[in-house]
Amino acid sequence: MSNNRVSRRQFLNYTLTGVGGFMAAGMLMPMIRFAIDPALQTKAEGDFVQTSQKIDEITEEPIKVDFTFEQVDAWYKSDVTEAAWVYRDGDAIIALSPVCKHLGCTVNWAGDSAHPDQYFCACHGGRYEKTGKNVPGTPPTGPLDEYEVAEKDGFLMLGKKIPNTLG
Amino acid sequence: MLNKIYDWVDERLDITPIWRDIADHEVPEHVNPAHHFSAFVYCFGGLTFFITVIQILSGMFLTMYYVPDVENAWKSVYYLQNEVAFGEIVRGMHHWGASLVIVMMFLHTLRVFFTGSYKKPRELNWIVGVGIFCVMLGLGFTGYLLPWDMKAVFATKVGIQIAASVPFIGELIKILLAGDAEILGAQTLTRFFAIHVFFLPAVLFALLAVHFIMIRRQGISGPL
Numbered sequence: 411m412s413n414n415r416v417s418r419r420q421f422l423n424y425t426l427t428g429v430g431g432f433m434a435a436g437m438l439m440p441m442i443r444f445a446i447d448p449a450l451q452t453k454a455e456g457d458f459v460q461t462s463q464k465i466d467e468i469t470e471e472p473i474k475v476d477f478t479f480e481q482v483d484a485w486y487k488s489d490v491t492e493a494a495w496v497y498r499d500g501d502a503i504i505a506l507s508p509v510c511k512h513l514g515c516t517v518n519w520a521g522d523s524a525h526p527d528q529y530f531c532a533c534h535g536g537r538y539e540k541t542g543k544n545v546p547g548t549p550p551t552g553p554l555d556e557y558e559v560a561e562k563d564g565f566l567m568l569g570k571k572i573p574n575t576l577g
Numbered sequence: 578m579l580n581k582i583y584d585w586v587d588e589r590l591d592i593t594p595i596w597r598d599i600a601d602h603e604v605p606e607h608v609n610p611a612h613h614f615s616a617f618v619y620c621f622g623g624l625t626f627f628i629t630v631i632q633i634l635s636g637m638f639l640t641m642y643y644v645p646d647v648e649n650a651w652k653s654v655y656y657l658q659n660e661v662a663f664g665e666i667v668r669g670m671h672h673w674g675a676s677l678v679i680v681m682m683f684l685h686t687l688r689v690f691f692t693g694s695y696k697k698p699r700e701l702n703w704i705v706g707v708g709i710f711c712v713m714l715g716l717g718f719t720g721y722l723l724p725w726d727m728k729a730v731f732a733t734k735v736g737i738q739i740a741a742s743v744p745f746i747g748e749l750i751k752i753l754l755a756g757d758a759e760i761l762g763a764q765t766l767t768r769f770f771a772i773h774v775f776f777l778p779a780v781l782f783a784l785l786a787v788h789f790i791m792i793r794r795q796g797i798s799g800p801l
Contacts, residue, residue, distance in 0.1 A: 437631060440663035440670070441638045447661045484642070484660070485652035 458560050458567040465561050472497040472519040494557050505557035506542045507571055512549040541576040607800035621685035628678045635671040645770035647763045650725035675717055694798040702791045705784055712781045719773035734761055
């Protein structure tokens with residue numbers, strides 16, 4: 411024993427705080443883990459979604475391709491329709507997300523008659539070139555996201571969103 | 578560090594007397610289980626409060642996932658219990674705690690009754706206690722419906738039927754509880770949810786405050 415003798419008061423303080431803390435932690439831990447679960451859920455995704463767009467019919471002019479998939483939102487399942495801007499670049503097929511990188515509105519190809527060869531976001535006038543590269547001086551701070559693409563029986567399939575690879 | 582912060586605040590706001598008033602009070606020998614083990618019966622009130630705190634906390638967390646809608650109530654409960662980490666535990670705490678609160682409260686009532694603690698000058702506290710008892714039963718009744726399974730719906734059907742048997746105003750009580758003259762459905766569920774998470778807890782907090790202020794004012798009753 412050291413000469414720092416633990417007084418009865420100290421001993422009771424430590425044991426009561428310890429036991430109380432243990433009980434409180436045992437109570438709160440499940441509840442907090444329960445609450446932060448959405449941040450720790452692992453997403454099983456990466457499946458390609460079938461579209462009704464024939465690969466042959468894709469030209470160098472971007473077209474809007476709608477695609478529908480089943481979205482599981484906790485206990486609520488629904489069919490969600492999203493879109494991509496798709497065009498041909500030599501042998502490659504490029505599919506861009508229409509979600510504006512400024513504040514998430516939806517962009518349209520040739521949406522602004524003054525810039526018929528650019529994507530235009532009507533919310534704050536953001537513009538992108540055909541490759542998705544944002545036009546400097548407009549609000550967006552980065553290029554449009556890209557979809558992974560694949561082909562099945564001559565039809566276009568879209569995968570998950572990835573950062574723009576076209577520079 | 579903590580001490581420094583405490584001192585800083587205390588210097589300005591003089592908070593020591595406030596928490597001393599709340600936390601620092603004498604526990605007489607006859608209610609201290611360390612002196613007479615049989616005095617554990619004096620713990621039931623505190624245990625009721627302890628479980629009530631668990632109920633409030635677990636209930637708050639459950640509403641992060643629960644939705645009071647006939648289409649989705651059961652699905653959301655199924656989801657939070659089976660898909661969310663510790664969902665079974667958190668729902669279990671609320672489920673079993675609900676019964677335990679009633680048990681503890683009943684034991685507390687028995688202790689007060691058999692020690693004669695309800696007598697003058699503590700009659701008002703007994704009356705408030707009966708109010709708390711009723712609110713707790715109300716919380717149990719309204720909470721029972723929320724998972725929206727067969728047991729819940731039929732138990733509520735029976736409960737509302739009983740309420741409807743009150744002379745003269747029974748039909749009115751039934752409509753006000755169910756939200757509809759005929760159907761036990763969407764409106765019943767939203768009503769019960771609102772009553773369960775807003776109205777009754779508000780009443781409960783008020784009554785508990787009065788209950789505790791009175792016991793502190795009057796002190797615990799003397800030995801037998």
